[in-house]
Amino acid sequence: MRRLLLALPFALLPLAVAHAHDEHDHDHDHGTLGAHEHGVAKLNAVLDGNTLELELDSPAMNVVGFEHAAASDADKAKVAAARQQLEQPLKLFGLAQAAGCAVDSQELESPLFGDAAHADDDDDGDAHEHAHGHQHADVHAHYQFTCATPGKLTQLDLGPLFQTFPQTQKVNVQLIGPNGQKGVETTPGKAVVVF
Template identity: 60%
Template sequence: MRHILLALPFALLPLAVAQAASHDHAHDHEHAHEEHGSLGTHEHGVASLNVALDGQTLEIQLESPAMNLVGFEHAATSDADKAKVAAVRKQLEQPQALFALPIEAKCALQESELESPLFGEAKHEHADHDHDHDHGDEHGHSDIDASYRFTCANAEALKTLELGSFFGSFPGTEKLEVQLIGPSGQQGAELTPKNARLSF
């Protein structure tokens, strides 16, 4: 599924390094032990969004600490926690509502994939599963990853992506670090609840 997005981290690595160098470390006091991690460190309040538009194919990949979406990262054992995880999973299964694709672009969801240790068995809506990483670490941090592939019959109308609904649904997410490959090339953006529009 990730044939376009596979190239994204490598294509935008210089951008990611530059962003990391000027990164706001507001949450460092909570996660000082993560300083020695890789480029994709686990930072509460911050999620990454990779977006690629190639012809009529739009791919969106979200990687977020579970804390941003469900409010905790431990295994859901109580009924309340299980209900919260189920509700978040249901929201993530409706990407059209979260990403507000323009109606005139006529985008239809073709494939989706949700992964997290909080979901127990990962749900795959396609046949091939070609990665073997887990989404937790030794510090007890859990991530939630979501990948979507759309076919847009009128891709030329896809000028913006509105993320206001995403931020409204998941108020624990303070910032989305976006990497975009679109008709006008590669770009990086930082979206917040007050600046929630991504332009292609």
């Protein structure tokens, strides 16, 4: 299954190239192709048999409201609250109850979740911070579910994700499911993806 998830970017490469070309047309000044855009997250979703994998990649700004290391008690509380919410994927992603999906495993990664010593030793992060005047921090979440009745899993509702993290304005979804592969742009008003 991990192999299938890793193949997803290659399978959707033509879509990514087309999207990058569009981004480039609208984003001449920044020199990037939307790799880290506040308000925008990416979600890879793969349904293979009874296994569902979701991989969320988002700027920390969308999740906690900032990207710097949490120093104040208020910032530390925001990071802890966000992590706790991310640790409950069944509340973030609307999956049909009839599908009987249960979380098998999950991994959360972000410089904001790590210890201060590790974050300070990150040479790439320091170089990035000095080059751009501020540091970009991302949140990566990987979830694996086993669904007892995967045929009942006909859609994925991102409405709860948008409600939980309201600074997220758009999620670009790359999906591989029983009906093939597709790329979908979701927003709070159009949050449902059909498998």
